[in-house]
Amino acid sequence: MTILLLGSGGREHALAWKMLQSPLCTQLLVAPGNAGTAQIATNLSINPTDFKAVKNAVLEHRVNMVVVGPEDPLVAGIVDFFQSDEQLQNIPVIGPSAYGAQLEGSKEFAKEFMVRHQIPTAAYQSFHADTVEQGCRFLETLTPPYVLKADGLAAGKGVLIMHDLEEAQNELRQMLVHAKFGQASSKVVIEEFLDGIELSCFVLTDGKNYQLLPTAKDYKRIGEGDTGLNTGGMGAISPVPFADAAFMQKVEQQIVIPTVNGLYAEKINYKGFIFIGLINVDGNPKVIEYNVRMGDPETEVVIPRLENDLVALFQAIAEQKLNEISIHTNPQTAATVVVVSGGYPEDYQKGKEITGFDKVEDSMVFHAGTKEQNGQILSNGGRVLAVTSFGDSIQEAIKKSYQNIAKLHFDTMYFRKDIGLDLLI
Structure with missing residues (x-):
């Protein structure tokens, strides 16, 4: 086809x-x-x-x-x-349909959906520009850190976590009154902070049946040690070591099944991926957010580990026969490291020639922000490349990716050197 x-x-x-x-x-x-x-x-x-x-x-x-x-x-x-x-x-x-896509398109919609279906998540309240001062008073009732989420799509950058109350109140005003994230922050969800380790769970659904894909953990901050500004993602690891069978059984029973059943019960037309951003709080999963597509860079580690025919899976989704397929996964670890343009996620330059592709061995190089011009591959975005490798351990997979990144070059290229290291502790 x-x-x-x-x-x-x-x-x-x-x-x-x-x-x-x-x-x-x-x-x-x-x-x-x-x-x-x-x-x-x-x-x-x-x-x-x-x-x-x-x-x-x-x-x-x-x-x-x-x-x-x-x-x-x-x-x-x-x-x-x-x-x-x-x-x-x-x-x-x-x-999914536009209505179903509100699971990602509106933080408030997603929260209300979770409450209706008893899906574990952080307590929250929503505020508009005309209730901004109520929002500021609500912040005063919470224990720091404070979590502010732009209700709409903000390219992965609309979530702020702050430890200072006055700073949080100022940021709330910037988002609601001064449109810091444009229309996306015309409404802001304030959540309680959940303390734990994050991971991502990926589900395929045909609107009635579902299949679980491999788990992954991504790294959002630009700086090593998870410091600095949020980005679209600086790297990812799959599988997540702490997501053992007992934990994943809780995820499936408490989150995945209620989510898929909730979509079906509400007659929401949904045939595709559900990306569930989770946090492990003392061994119990809670939902941070839904996305209605695969994550990036999680796709670059999840999809290579998938041993199924992906088109056959899509066909089963279209025919609502996903229950007739079993998922098969490569047991090895996959690690991807994202190479970005210097200055990202703020101002950065494009059009830098990228060299060294021919020297890469035993890794996959997935292009993100690139273009071809006069036979040259040029940088064309903030996140430029994702280098993915397999290994029998996290250490081995990471090592291969970094060895091959060393063979690639473009002016101002930057990457985090600590992807996956927190999982080795």
Whole structure:
């Protein structure tokens, strides 16, 4: 079949790499893609939220399935667009409806969903610009640190954690009154702080049945020791050592099953990935957030460990037959380290030539922010590359990734040197 994959990051390169291993995939189109996807598939210069352009491409190339990588097209309603169009309604789209995508698109929606279905999460309250001073008083009732979350999509940067009350109150005013994160922070959720170790759980659902994918732990802060500003992700490890069978049984029983059953009970059209951001609090899982797509850079460690035919899984989702498939996973550890442009997540430069790809051995290099120009691969974003390696231990996998990063070069390149080290303690 001909498949259209929407997106342009490391997640999409990893998904493309995996889908092309399937005999079911005869042609893969990626819109807009990057220099990495261009080497293995056909890139289309289309914005994934330009649904008219997506439709034209689907009809022109006789696309049989659409896989949505990022959250923006899902929140904007691409699934609903296809289902309401006579020419597109029989083409499966892997992803939830716009209503279902509110699990990520609105922190308040997600919190209310969890409360309805008794899914363990942090206590919270929501505030608008006209209730900002009530929000400031609510902060005074909490024990620090203080957690502020922009309600809408903020590219992974809309969550602030502060230890100082006055700073938290000032940031709340910046978010609500001065639109620090634009429309995304027109509403802010204030949560109690949960103290524990974070991890990510990934679920595939056809709207009724589900399958669990491997767990992963990502590293969001720009600086070593988890310091500095939040980013879209600086690296990831899979599996997570502390997520043993007993813990994962709690995750499945207390979180995954109530989530999937809740979607089904509320008749929410949801066929795709559910990314559940969790925290392990004294051996008990609680939900920090939902995402309605795979994470990045978690995809770059989860998908390589998946031994199933990914396209066959997508087909089972479309036909609501996911219960007929068993998930098979490589038992080795996968580690990915993200290489970014100097200055990221603030101001950074693009257009730097990247060299050394031909010297990489025994690792996978997934492109994130790259483009090809006159035969050269250039940096074209904040997060540029993700280098993924397998090992029989976390140490071995990490070592391979760092050895191969040393062979790559572009001006101002930066990466964290402590990915996974906290899991060795």
